[in-house]
Amino acid sequence: xxxxxxxxxxGGSCATRTRAVLFWSIVAALALxxxxxxxxxxxxxxGLALVIALAPVxxxxxxxxxxxxxxxxxxxxxxxxxxxxxxxxxxxxSVVCVVVGQLQKIGVIGEQxxxxxxxxxxxxxxxxxxxVRTKYS
Numbered sequence: 112x113x114x115x116x117x118x119x120x121x122g123g124s125c126a127t128r129t130r131a132v133l134f135w136s137i138v139a140a141l142a143l144x145x146x147x148x149x150x151x152x153x154x155x156x157x158g159l160a161l162v163i164a165l166a167p168v169x170x171x172x173x174x175x176x177x178x179x180x181x182x183x184x185x186x187x188x189x190x191x192x193x194x195x196x197x198x199x200x201x202x203x204x205s206v207v208c209v210v211v212g213q214l215q216k217i218g219v220i221g222e223q224x225x226x227x228x229x230x231x232x233x234x235x236x237x238x239x240x241x242x243v244r245t246k247y248s
Contacts, residue, residue: 128181135174136233142167147224192247196240203235204228 149155149163182193208231214220 128177128184131177132174132181135170135177139167139170139174142170143229188247192240192243195246196236196243199239199242200232200236203239204232207231207235 146163146167150160155163182190185193208228211220211223211231215222
């Protein structure tokens with residue numbers, strides 16, 4: 112099957128696809144946390160620090176591929192719900208980023224690690240999907 116023909120693929124259960132996305136999401140989160148904690152010590156040479164800093168990229172790619180495979184198997188309504196959730200997620204995550212940035216400028220909160228911006232996106236997506244799911248149920 113050609114990946115751009117728009118046909119819904121069959122095979123593999125929803126639970127299996129969900130587990131794959133969850134697995135890669137957890138691995139990516141743990142890799143980012145571990146990498147961040149290791150880099151805080153600043154006792155690494157530049158070569159090793161570079162490897163540690165970029166180590167979370169591989170699990171994030173795995174997560175992206177798992178999500179992509181899962182999305183290809185959704186029906187039209189499920190895809191519409193995902194698209195609406197992603198659109199709302201962009202708005203919510205943008206608001207969170209603006210609020211955090213502005214609060215940093217006036218000294219209400221300290222400087223935040225930019226790599227944790229994905230947390231705002233992930234949480235915004237969860238909230239967005241729950242809103243959209245309620246709309247269609």
